[in-house]
Amino acid sequence: MALGDPFQILLILGVLAVILIWGPQKIPELARSIGRARKEFDDASKGLTNPISPSLPAASDPLTDTAHKLGINTEGKTRQEISDEIVKAAQTK
Numbered sequence: 001m002a003l004g005d006p007f008q009i010l011l012i013l014g015v016l017a018v019i020l021i022w023g024p025q026k027i028p029e030l031a032r033s034i035g036r037a038r039k040e041f042d043d044a045s046k047g048l049t050n051p052i053s054p055s056l057p058a059a060s061d062p063l064t065d066t067a068h069k070l071g072i073n074t075e076g077k078t079r080q081e082i083s084d085e086i087v088k089a090a091q092t093k
Contacts, residue, residue: 047089063079063082063083063086064082066086067082067085067086070089070090071089072086072089073086
């Protein structure tokens, strides 16, 4: 390992410059943020290659399930409107 190699000299000078500019306390924080950024990038690139299939069943909502059991159409209605119609349907039965 000879110190005469220009790449090694530049690497050592670069490390010293980083330590002098940011200080030894900031280097772990900087490394953590670079790691987080790389993880987010990897996750995003995995999402592009493996998109979530739309055929997965949606989570069941008890309010809409109850409305469908009572024969109430829920399309285009707010949760409050659906709830009010469920109460009306329960009162008439």
